[in-house]
Amino acid sequence: MAGMIRKEISDEVKQAEHFAIMVDETKDIAKKEQISIVVRYLHDQELHEEFLDFTPAEGLDAESLLQKIKETLAKCKIDHSTCVGQCYDGAAVMSGCISGVQERFRRDVSQAVYIHCYAHRLNLVLVDCVNNIRSISEFFGTIQSLYNFFSSSVVHQERFSGDACQVLIGVSALNPNHPTFLNKEKLSGMAANYGVEDKDLSVELHQLRRLIARRGGNGSGHTYATCHHAPTVQRCIHRFV
Template structure:
């Protein structure tokens, strides 16, 4: 039954002007490596779509096997004459995927020269935060101690019962690769600090717990009363909401380089504002709690270093260079500047990255776009593209629309391919560990692309007819 859904997606891909792929690999319950393949394109209704296409079994997750699997699927989807349709590939930052000489992205680009690689920006945000915290021992220690709160309660239902009675809120588990989980931990401990102190003192004084639990509870009491811990808790309580906000924006499907560039600029501005207000953060902590371990001057120095590292890493990792320079051409905030001085360097880099664009025509169209204040109001590639389509300007500004399609189709994250993993775990469980690959893909397709199934005319009737005609059955499903 899923074959009809696959055919539907195949028809949409054939009709689309440009497509991009997202891929990520994981292991299922039977320890079989599965590569999740997601296609991104603009459909016939001018809506950006990210469609799950297939779980591909791989014997060994090396660059050669992954690239071969992807190229086989692409050759079936894209005819040789339409190789320029594949304009982007988004993976995580693993060396197997991003290797410039022997990685998957290089092997795919050898066949599809316009398939530019995008390092998932959500992964890069995690790397920014890891770099900012791991380089400073005191900050690294703070997050290790923060993770101990959840571990303390998760090991015992008896401890958790006290937490529920006194605090009334569970502590989220930290995750080394997802900094939004750290954000939840920071916010929970900060908001319930007094309740947690009361909870640990209750465990100490109740006489119902063993010596190890009482000793660990005493350590957490001293931690929550420590001036350095409280300072970092206060500092990251101000930083982490901005990290969490950017992370949530990077998870959206209808994003484009222009939107993400604006979001990253806002994030960098927020970090700079926090840096300038660090003295205020320090003064908010009572003097009695700033007496241990680090003095105010040392706390201030470390806080400045944290903010500077985050800002520098953000600027370095989120630099829009190479093929992403094309986003500068249609960034609304720069239209007035471009009207005075045309961005010839960005135009040359864009045409070099995407040879299918007509340089002379694109320059003429962009000059008209920069002079029209109506276009400047559109913040992002998606709103600008919708404005062109709603006003039937796609023929007048054909090359600009093509560039917008490229920008919108280019994925900024591989989040959708990672979302497929949760479906994989729900479908292929311990009790279904011998499920065939064909059945797995069919069930995954019906689960993740159920909207297609609902919109497909007479889908239920087709399923019943096919089931009834497969073989002779005792029950009569068909009547002549």
């Protein structure tokens, strides 16, 4: 099926006589760099953007990336010499005017003009804007730190895989400001992970709700203090922290 689609794209590119390429690379779930290649051309008086292939990157230097691009085009029977435009991100290895991919490609195909991808340019603008808003900057900084923490260690990944993910679900149910606060269904997985029996959890949740109701708890800081009257829930909190 993939071969049939690539052949159709190849035939359309040949009819168009000229085309442009868009290339980017990213890591897959196995942490392997993959190069994605898209061609843009005119067919039946309409612009087409068609995905060609994901191909593993054997190297991230300019020459290795360029060879992968040429190999993919050749595999799809597309003559790279008819390329008139190349679009990449602003990374030096791609956009470098001395030895970047775009410059090396132009040495072989002089009419292949380089254009800095507008989507990447917009992303740079947005990143710069949000970095000047403290709350958003801290939010994305926290997300990045969490990603770095889990992706840097197999142990960390395994700790929060499978059943252990229930811990993260249970955390939200311990937040008085969250709509699932003290929701037994959300807390069960977390409690089981820490060896808390279901009946004990039910009893303490019932007691907590009664205490909160008597103290007029409404999701404020008083609710946190109330949690100290429930040793099982408190144990879950302390073990997680």
